[in-house]
Amino acid sequence: MKQTPETIVLVNFGCEDIQKFARSIRDRHIYTMVMPYTVPAERVMEEKPVGLILCADAGTPERPGAREKFEALKLPILDLTSGTGTGDVDAAVAFCCQCGCHGSWTMEKFIDEAVADIRRQVGSAKVVLGLSGGVDSSVVAALIHKAIGRQLTCVFVNHGLLRKNEPELVQEIFARNFDMNLCYIDASDRFLDKLKGVADPEQKRKIIGKEFIEVFAEAAAKVDAPFLGQGTIYPDILESIPLDGNPNGVIKSHHNVGGLPKNMKFKLVEPVERLFKDEVRQVGRLLGLPSELIDRHPFPGPSLGVRHVGPIERDTLHMLREADAIVTEELTRAGWYHKTWQTFAIFVPVKTVGIKNGQRSYDYVIAIRSINSVDAVTAQVVRLPWELLETMMERIVREVDGVNRVVYDITAKPPGTIEWE
Numbered sequence: 368m369k370q371t372p373e374t375i376v377l378v379n380f381g382c383e384d385i386q387k388f389a390r391s392i393r394d395r396h397i398y399t400m401v402m403p404y405t406v407p408a409e410r411v412m413e414e415k416p417v418g419l420i421l422c423a424d425a426g427t428p429e430r431p432g433a434r435e436k437f438e439a440l441k442l443p444i445l446d447l448t449s450g451t452g453t454g455d456v457d458a459a460v461a462f463c464c465q466c467g468c469h470g471s472w473t474m475e476k477f478i479d480e481a482v483a484d485i486r487r488q489v490g491s492a493k494v495v496l497g498l499s500g501g502v503d504s505s506v507v508a509a510l511i512h513k514a515i516g517r518q519l520t521c522v523f524v525n526h527g528l529l530r531k532n533e534p535e536l537v538q539e540i541f542a543r544n545f546d547m548n549l550c551y552i553d554a555s556d557r558f559l560d561k562l563k564g565v566a567d568p569e570q571k572r573k574i575i576g577k578e579f580i581e582v583f584a585e586a587a588a589k590v591d592a593p594f595l596g597q598g599t600i601y602p603d604i605l606e607s608i609p610l611d612g613n614p615n616g617v618i619k620s621h622h623n624v625g626g627l628p629k630n631m632k633f634k635l636v637e638p639v640e641r642l643f644k645d646e647v648r649q650v651g652r653l654l655g656l657p658s659e660l661i662d663r664h665p666f667p668g669p670s671l672g673v674r675h676v677g678p679i680e681r682d683t684l685h686m687l688r689e690a691d692a693i694v695t696e697e698l699t700r701a702g703w704y705h706k707t708w709q710t711f712a713i714f715v716p717v718k719t720v721g722i723k724n725g726q727r728s729y730d731y732v733i734a735i736r737s738i739n740s741v742d743a744v745t746a747q748v749v750r751l752p753w754e755l756l757e758t759m760m761e762r763i764v765r766e767v768d769g770v771n772r773v774v775y776d777i778t779a780k781p782p783g784t785i786e787w788e
């Protein structure tokens with residue numbers, strides 16, 4: 368059983384910012400969970416809460432009969448259903464203190480408890496984990512490693528769509544910081560051969576996903592582990608529960624993060640499933656993961672595959688990888704990396720006429736996209752300094768063979784999406 372500190376359950380009667388609200392209370396070291404108003408009372412009590420906060424935005428329609436079951440629990444209740452605003456955090460914290468919360472929820476304590484839980488769950492068995500080099504799986508790797516050391520094997524698959532120097536970077540960071548079994552599989556040829564000539568974005572994603580499962584399953588079979596580590600985080604779970612949907616789904620149902628098929632018969636180890644993203648980052652920092660891994664921009668699973676429009680060829684993929692590296696390098700040099708949510712290059716399979724080295728050229732286009740967002744649901748275009756964009760453009764056309772034109776994507780989300788595919 369998970370050991371958690373005093374828990375406050377936020378019951379969602381229709382509050383759009385409930386995750387943010389829960390997060391703000393957690394910032395005061397009080398552990399909160401979010402459940403929809405449809406949750407069965409027994410499910411609430413499983414978490415042994417010391418108090419309930421009922422949340423709703425102003426103007427949310429009444430849910431007749433919905434609150435009685437919470438009142439019947441005889442727990443202290445703070446009613447914010449006439450409108451839960453971020454300004455209510457202080458009131459909520461005062462209420463939590465009255466309920467006996469000591470403000471003892473810290474990431475240090477979380478780590479101690481998670482380590483104990485993993486040891487209890489896994490015993491002397493082996494665990495296999497897909498390591499992508501992204502924040503979530505890296506932090507989970509560090510956490511499981513702290514708990515069970517060499518019983519953990521991480522499998523890092525190079526699908527040929529990784530960023531420049533990524534395979535070296537990930538392996539080097541893990542070798543430097545942890546005495547870990549890390550199995551690196553270079554399957555790039557396998558992926559790129561299958562992707563040859565495929566232009567349809569959905570088809571590309573499917574091929575990458577299917578191939579990933581096969582490569583991962585082959586590697587995992589060699590380890591002979593009954594447990595699979597996954598980087599599921601709390602928003603993954605919360606977002607999979609519709610407010611008026613099946614209440615039994617609370618906590619227990621969530622998407623199969625890596626898209627690994629159920630028939631793989633693994634038992635799951637998901638030590639950060641109750642943490643928000645920035646808490647996951649804090650845990651990573653405390654476990655010694657460097658900022659170059661922890662504070663990275665979000666990166667899609669199919670990686671450069673969804674930033675290369677049209678059929679992926681090795682030479683055009685190389686152009687994208689080089690251009691992407693230049694964009695990141697210049698962004699970092701100018702001090703803008705941490706001021707944007709995501710900034711990246713896209714390969715556009717259109718040839719235009721230009722002049723390169725005094726000669727007529729007929730080469731491809733690279734687009735640059737830079738956006739800010741709080742939740743990836745909507746996004747605003749970042750007005751990067753013109754000089755910075757010019758530096759990126761000059762380097763790309765000079766250093767990347769096959770590219771003679773750079774454009775800046777000024778489309779917000781909506782109507783655009785963050786990625787092009």
Ligand SMILES: Nc1ncnc2c1ncn2[C@@H]1O[C@H](COP(=O)(O)OP(=O)(O)OP(=O)(O)O)[C@@H](O)[C@H]1O
Nearest residue numbers: 497498499501502503504522523524598624625668
């Ligand atoms: N190249 C890879 N090699 C091994 N495992 C991978 C790879 N890419 C993805 N995975 C696994 O699949 C999971 C889901 O991938 P996805 O790209 O959706 O990342 P995520 O949930 O944002 O997590 P992360 O931050 O770790 O990338 C990852 O957490 C990881 O366990």
